[in-house]
Amino acid sequence: MAESTIGSGRGAKWRWGVLDLIVVVFALIPVLWIASLSFKTTATLTDGKFIPREWTLENYRTIFQTDQFVRALINSIGIALISTLIAVVLGTMAAYAIARLDFPGKGALVGVSLLIAMFPQVSLISPLFDIERRLGLFDTWLGLILPYITFALPLTIYTLSAFFKQIPWDLEKAAKMDGATQGEAFRKVIAPLAAPGVFTTAILAFIFCWNDFLFAISLTSTERSRTVPAALSFFTGASQFEDPTGAISAAAVVITIPIILFVLFFQRRIVSGLTSGAVKG
């Protein structure tokens, strides 16, 4: 700290560079390791080397040939997208009301969603398991979408109301004075300002749904609705006698790709979304 506030000589730059490198290595090693395993041939899978000696795409071919993985991938994408979409729409409405309108019960609403954000998910497993079994929602897409929306909602309400509070709403009035209708003012002035926040929130909600494991293994029982994280843990390889390590690694890499892409392209937005939602509230 001393270096950065007072001087920023060459030594300081070096020191920061080393620290940065440590962080990057620390963050990337497990990811690179699983990628390395996914490219290893069956023969070299157990050599313990960090970098594959022989490279192959065989593992990827294997998983895309099995119904099990493709089906789980479709489930994951579908369920996460639908949950995100609904959570963001409902969350945007509520966040707009919280940021813009004055109404009794606002504090309670914020409190309740905070409570849910901190809820131990496992506490919902027993009742949801029983309720969904009775309603015929067990092992269906809807059976996962509902809890995902519920847990993504507090997140969207927080981050979005924080974003919305920063929007200079007077611009709307100014636009109306200049002759724009309410609709035009909203569409041309407010919506473009709000869009980045909504988009960021959508990414955060998607990461949450994509990540979930507990609901995915508790509320599903077949390929019909099992998502990739759940399918991974039940993966036994193409045949019963084959070591599934390579296949699991390949599948793991496939579901990591969207996250890596999000992080690469929207790093700044994800950071601002997480921090504004959680701390500035």
Place this chain on the structure above:
Amino acid sequence: MTSVADRGAKHRAETLSKVDKARLSEGKRAERRLAWLLCAPAVLVMVAVAGYPILYSVWLSLQRYDLKFPDEREFVGLSNYVTVLSNEIWWTAFGVTTLITVVTVAVELVLGMALALIMHRTLVGRGVVRTAALIPYGIVTVVAAFSWRYAWTPGTGYLANLFEDSAPLTERASSLAIIMLAEIWKTTPFMALLLMAGLALVPEDLLKAAAMDGATAWQRFTKVMLPVMKPAILVALLFRTLDAFRVFDNIYVLTAGANDTSSVSMLTYNNLIRGLNLGIGSTMSVLIFVAVAIIAFIFVKLFGTAAPGSSEEGRR
């Protein structure tokens, strides 16, 4: 006499002001109606999927309800609670969960603070560092857990080969250490991001002034930064503590709870999904909920953690 006229005038004034208020609040009421309408769908979903089930789970916890013997379902009062709370397995799992929570959150606070300072102050490659730090946050926990599992698998893993002839995931102490390592790797960046938001609130002038007065870097950190950051630190601690307490994914993949490494979530899952015992499973669910509520209460009451958003409510 005058008093009657007075009263009349007063009355008229009151009616007037009432009419006035009604007219004024017409817009206000419309605003309220709109607000409630906008919030209703979100509230309905949250109540239906989180509120109702938690009550239902209390109801289930008071029954003998085992799906393997569905005919024997009956109301048994608190006997499930006695069963769970007098069971050693529950307390072992509770101990494991507490250990993991305390150790990981403590380590994450230190590492997260270091990482936050690095991300906040770094001179070179700030974007790269932030991007890299976000990857553990975004990556699927199960994927990371598999990576750690294979790393420690004898023969296959690059880490297992460091120690000769050992299978760290088959022993309790080393398994727990690996579970904690996996947790710390995964969630330190999240902690760091929350702390970074707190760092951004520290006024640069204050730091400069302290430096001019001859404060060392450490003094500036403890005397200037930490006090300003206190609310952010407490919020981050609260979030991470509650999150750590529900540890599940890592344990499921790394040990599946073998060798007494089950957390309370893992134990509940096993009783419920593997054992199909809804009564006992629900009892554990309720107990975990109570434990989390107590943790949150302690944070809010004793440490004065402001719930996100509440400071803003207070200002109004």
